[in-house]
Amino acid sequence: MGNPFVRKLGYGARLTDADREILEAVCTRTRLVRAHTDLIQEGDNPRNVHLLLEGFVCRYKVLHDGKRQIVAFFVPGDICDLHVHILGEMDHSIGTLVDSLMVEIDPSTVEALTSNPRINRALWWGTLVDEGTLREWLVNMGQRPADQQMGHIFCELLLRLQAVGRAEGDRFTLPLTQQELADTMGVTVVHVNRVLKHLRREGLVELNGREIRIPDVRRLRTFSDFEPNYLHLRETDRDKGPAVREKVPV
Amino acid sequence: MGNPFVRKLGYGARLTDADREILEAVCTRTRLVRAHTDLIQEGDNPRNVHLLLEGFVCRYKVLHDGKRQIVAFFVPGDICDLHVHILGEMDHSIGTLVDSLMVEIDPSTVEALTSNPRINRALWWGTLVDEGTLREWLVNMGQRPADQQMGHIFCELLLRLQAVGRAEGDRFTLPLTQQELADTMGVTVVHVNRVLKHLRREGLVELNGREIRIPDVRRLRTFSDFEPNYLHLRETDRDKGPAVREKVPV
DNA sequence: CGTAAACTTGAGAAATTTCAACCTGCGTGG
DNA sequence: CCACGCAGGTTGAAATTTCTCAAGTTTACG
Numbered sequence: 051m052g053n054p055f056v057r058k059l060g061y062g063a064r065l066t067d068a069d070r071e072i073l074e075a076v077c078t079r080t081r082l083v084r085a086h087t088d089l090i091q092e093g094d095n096p097r098n099v100h101l102l103l104e105g106f107v108c109r110y111k112v113l114h115d116g117k118r119q120i121v122a123f124f125v126p127g128d129i130c131d132l133h134v135h136i137l138g139e140m141d142h143s144i145g146t147l148v149d150s151l152m153v154e155i156d157p158s159t160v161e162a163l164t165s166n167p168r169i170n171r172a173l174w175w176g177t178l179v180d181e182g183t184l185r186e187w188l189v190n191m192g193q194r195p196a197d198q199q200m201g202h203i204f205c206e207l208l209l210r211l212q213a214v215g216r217a218e219g220d221r222f223t224l225p226l227t228q229q230e231l232a233d234t235m236g237v238t239v240v241h242v243n244r245v246l247k248h249l250r251r252e253g254l255v256e257l258n259g260r261e262i263r264i265p266d267v268r269r270l271r272t273f274s275d276f277e278p279n280y281l282h283l284r285e286t287d288r289d290k291g292p293a294v295r296e297k298v299p300v
Numbered sequence: 301m302g303n304p305f306v307r308k309l310g311y312g313a314r315l316t317d318a319d320r321e322i323l324e325a326v327c328t329r330t331r332l333v334r335a336h337t338d339l340i341q342e343g344d345n346p347r348n349v350h351l352l353l354e355g356f357v358c359r360y361k362v363l364h365d366g367k368r369q370i371v372a373f374f375v376p377g378d379i380c381d382l383h384v385h386i387l388g389e390m391d392h393s394i395g396t397l398v399d400s401l402m403v404e405i406d407p408s409t410v411e412a413l414t415s416n417p418r419i420n421r422a423l424w425w426g427t428l429v430d431e432g433t434l435r436e437w438l439v440n441m442g443q444r445p446a447d448q449q450m451g452h453i454f455c456e457l458l459l460r461l462q463a464v465g466r467a468e469g470d471r472f473t474l475p476l477t478q479q480e481l482a483d484t485m486g487v488t489v490v491h492v493n494r495v496l497k498h499l500r501r502e503g504l505v506e507l508n509g510r511e512i513r514i515p516d517v518r519r520l521r522t523f524s525d526f527e528p529n530y531l532h533l534r535e536t537d538r539d540k541g542p543a544v545r546e547k548v549p550v
Numbered sequence: 551c552g553t554a555a556a557c558t559t560g561a562g563a564a565a566t567t568t569c570a571a572c573c574t575g576c577g578t579g580g
Numbered sequence: 581c582c583a584c585g586c587a588g589g590t591t592g593a594a595a596t597t598t599c600t601c602a603a604g605t606t607t608a609c610g
Contacts (some may be wrong), residue, residue: 062386111439114525119439136425141432141530174386177427182391184434189361189369191441192486195597227556236442238599243558259607275364280391285365445565477588488567493590 052196053077054127054214055101061213062175063168066287070168071073076159077103081152085253089130090144091281095139100130105150106225110233111142120234122184123207127214132160132173148225173277175282191236194275196245199235204255208264213283221263302326304377304464305351311463312425312493313418322416327353328410331402338395339380339402345389348404350380350471355400356475360483361392370484372434373457377464382410382423398475425530425532432530441486444525446495449485451524455504458514471513 055075059065065073080103083089089100092111100107107124121142130144133159135244155163166171183206190199207224211217226234232242249255253268254261264270306323309315315323330353333339342361350357357374371392374380380392380394385407405413414420433456440449457474461467476484482492499505504520506513514520 063446070481109433109435113439113443117443119442121435121438133424133428137428137432137532138534139529141532142435171386178383178387181431182387182429182436184438185361185371187360187440188371188434188438189363191438192369193363193367228558229556239557240559240600241598244598247558279389281378282387282390282391478590479588489589490568490591491566494566497590 051215054125054216055129057214058127059169059172059176061263062172062179065168065172069166069168072163076101076155076163077153079153081154083146083150083152085146085148085150088143090140091143092140096131096134096137099132099160100144101155102126102128102130103151103153105152106147107144107150108147108230108234109142109144118233119236120230121187122180123206123234125210125214126216129155129173129176132177147230163199165255168196177282178182179282182282186280196235196237196241197248198274200231200242200245201249201254201270201277203231203234204262204277205267205271205274205276208267209278209281209283213281220265220267221261223260224257224262225260301465304353304375304396304466305379307421307464308377309422309426312429315418315422318417319416320399322413326351326405326413327403329403331404333396333400333402335396335398335400338393340390340510341393342390346381346384346387348406349410350394351405352376352380353380353401353403355402356397357394357402358398358484359392359394366482369486370480371437373431373484375457375460375464376466379405379423379426382427388441429530429532432532434515436530446485446487446491447498448524450481450492450495450499451520452503452505452526453481453484454512454514455517455521455524455526455528458517459528459531459533463531469517471511473510474512475510476506478512515543 053074055077056065059073077147083105090096091106102124104126107128107130108120109122109124109130110120110135110142111117112118124144164173186206190202194202204224208220208222211222216222228242228246229239232239235242237245246255246257250257252273253265254273256265270276303324305318305327306315308322310320333355339357340346352374354376357378358370358378359372359374359380360368360370362368374394383476392536414423436456440452444452454474458467458470458472461472465473470479476494478496479489482489485492487495496505496507500507502523504523520526
């Protein structure tokens with residue numbers, strides 16, 4: 051399937067073969083992390099950076115009364131906390147949702163990566179996309195009714211997984227329980243269940259166990275008011291940095 | 301009142317007097333922007349970075365059906381989009397809420413600032429705090445009922461304004477209409493109005509026109525489940541960077 | 551086969567929206 | 581100086597969305 055990290059950063063900058071080799075090299079020494087394990091918790095002092103190669107991870111916060119809000123998903127290729135060491139302590143936790151394959155990147159390696167201008171640009175790009183996604187989630191929760199909100203999340207995940215080769219056409223594995231979906235959307239499990247039923251009845255999604263299929267992506271996008279611009283996956287001239295450009299196939 | 305920009309960045313890194321002078325120098329050549337003016341809109345290609353010195357600005361997105369979600373506030377000292385030029389085009393808009401005093405910083409000046417290690421660290425710190433704030437807003441919308449959510453917003457604003465010397469004790473000017481508050485919270489104006497009435501009746505806030513006072517901050521914090529850690533305003537040793545540290549008064 | 555977690559469903563309660571009206575302060579043109 | 585108009589604020593009542601509680605049912609798996 052190819053290295054998702056290399057693949058993802060390719061959207062953020064025009065990498066050379068040498069750059070790609072550097073990134074590949076970072077991905078040796080992987081570690082398998084069991085499902086439902088925290089990589090780091092609120093209050094901890096972060097040291098290493100986590101890179102996800104396979105699996106599914108989330109950022110979340112827990113309130114005093116035990117309620118939980120998931121504030122981000124990580125899919126293969128995503129880096130968890132590139133620069134958090136600047137902040138004294140974590141203001142949220144990060145945990146796996148399923149068994150995941152991770153790489154721990156130590157500060158000196160991060161330093162080495164960011165000293166490469168193209169890789170640095172790509173990492174910056176990733177950070178800004180994370181922020182854009184957070185904004186879109188806020189819009190999603192604030193302005194869209196639960197059914198559209200859920201459709202929007204599915205559209206986003208499909209696209210992000212496709213971008214790193216982890217979706218097969220219009221289907222992918224959604225390794226979330228309804229409770230976890232509820233914690234993402236800020237609604238009840240019961241409500242998630244009913245909304246899901248609604249989407250199924252409408253033929254907007256097919257969901258069997260962990261396998262989800264979106265039979266008509268365009269229709270779900272329209273239904274959910276999904277605009278993928280915030281993921282910044284489209285090549286633009288400005289994106290790719292250096293003034294001199296090679297010819298690329300469309 | 302002092303320069304809010306210098307003051308804010310002081311929370312992110314241990315600046316020298318020379319650093320502070322550099323930052324002050326950036327703040328000459330100010331520009332007055334009228335209320336309800338967009339600095340930049342979704343789809344635009346950003347060039348300059350905007351620094352807010354006085355006033356009140358917000359980030360927002362507008363949906364196809366015209367609904368609007370405000371996703372961030374900027375208060376004096378905040379920088380609007382430090383590195384967005386890496387993304388091809390804006391995925392949201394930025395507009396003033398009241399008459400505001402701004403500085404436009406061109407790319408070469410940004411370059412100069414980020415080449416200073418302490419200032420660079422402080423700017424990074426600001427970016428990470430922005431992200432933390434976004435996460436907290438998501439938690440706020442997803443998990444808290446409207447009255448707590450509103451209280452939480454007031455607690456945050458009070459603290460942020462105090463940090464840059466724009467609050468007087470327990471009071472500050474809240475230059476938002478109820479509609480704008482509604483667009484921030486993801487609820488209706490009508491509901492905002494009723495929630496506000498509730499908070500007033502409980503004695504949690506006093507709001508006359510644009511002037512808001514929080515008579516008992518501790519009480520509102522408890523009520524709203526407000527934990528200021530995500531703003532990272534507290535000094536910690538790690539925060540301040542260089543290994544060699546001078547003695548500082550507690 | 552038994553058990554726990556995940557999923558599903560129903561019914562009543564609560565939060566929030568919608569629609570519609572009315573009030574207030576304030577600036578502007580007559 | 582007054583009348584008008586308008587943006588912002590306030591309130592009521594009914595509709596809708598979402599929650600809570602509570603009880604099944606199904607699924608995964610040792």
